[in-house]
Amino acid sequence: MNERIWPEGLWVRPAHEETAPCILLLHGLGASKEDLAPLADYMDPEKHFRWVFPDAPEKAVTLNAGRKMRAWYDIYGLSRDSGEDAAGMQGMGQRLALLLDQERQRADHHPLILGGFSQGGAMSLYLALHQGYPLAAVLAMSAYLPLRQDLPKAIRNIPIFWGHGRSDPVLPLAYMETAREILESLGCVLSTHAYPMDHSICAEELGDARQFVDSIIMQGNRALS
Numbered sequence: 001m002n003e004r005i006w007p008e009g010l011w012v013r014p015a016h017e018e019t020a021p022c023i024l025l026l027h028g029l030g031a032s033k034e035d036l037a038p039l040a041d042y043m044d045p046e047k048h049f050r051w052v053f054p055d056a057p058e059k060a061v062t063l064n065a066g067r068k069m070r071a072w073y074d075i076y077g078l079s080r081d082s083g084e085d086a087a088g089m090q091g092m093g094q095r096l097a098l099l100l101d102q103e104r105q106r107a108d109h110h111p112l113i114l115g116g117f118s119q120g121g122a123m124s125l126y127l128a129l130h131q132g133y134p135l136a137a138v139l140a141m142s143a144y145l146p147l148r149q150d151l152p153k154a155i156r157n158i159p160i161f162w163g164h165g166r167s168d169p170v171l172p173l174a175y176m177e178t179a180r181e182i183l184e185s186l187g188c189v190l191s192t193h194a195y196p197m198d199h200s201i202c203a204e205e206l207g208d209a210r211q212f213v214d215s216i217i218m219q220g221n222r223a224l225s
Contacts, residue, residue: 005098008055009033013040015050021111021136021217022103024052026096026120028142029061030069036117039201043210052103054096056120072123078170084147092123093131100133111217115139115161115209117201118171122146128158129183137161137216139209142199144171145179151186160190161212163205165197 011033015021023044025036033053040051056070063075073088104112114124114135121143127133129151137159160183164176173194180190191212195202 005102006054006095008057010055011037011053013037013051014047016047018106019108019110020048020050021113022050022052022107023113023115023139023213024054024100024103025139026054026072026114026116026123027056027070028116028118028120029071029075030064031117032070036120039206042203043206043213049213050103050107052099054099056092072119075119086147086150089123089126089130089146093127093133096123096127097131097133100127100135111136113137113139113213113216115141116143117141118143118199125160125179128160129155132156137213139213141201141205141209142168142171144175145182148179148182151182155186155188157188159212159216160188161209162190162192163201163209164192164194165199165202166194167197168199170199 027033027035033055037053056072058068059071060066060068061071061075063077072092074085076083100112112135114127115121115138116124121140124138125140126146128135128138130147135158140160140162142164162176164173166173176192180192183190193208195205
């Protein structure tokens, strides 16, 4: 079934239990599922979670002179006033929703967490905020808030973990701070963290992300009890 829904390819690390909560992570622009796959063993050596890593399709990216590479949608530029590929995000969001639906059915509606690095984190935020997909939480790592000027007036208050490098030259720390101001004004509660790194992921961030995920699962269990 996965192959029909996601022909680009998936890497899955099963949990000890078939109906365990699922964490689905999206890689950054030009990367692949193999880049994030080691996070599963680092964050979850006990195999309490099912981990799913899809590859983005290859497409021409304007930012990189039209060269083809793995991308969730086109990127026109990285400045604050750059145009954004709203249609591309919408189309990819619809595709990813099918993959998420499959995971939801497999896990008998146990918690489903979506996240990613850089463009993958932005795509995750799009699904949660613009598309309103019912996720337990979002993990945004060195990301940015897509289509920030076109956010729905009423958005679902979903827990968001956001980690960012203080010296990120690609997506400056101000991108996280701007997103926090916008989302908090709309009633969202973010767990934001700045780390001594550039456009990357560090061990401290992964530890904080795991604590965040554990807290979300615990809250969900209390709500069901």
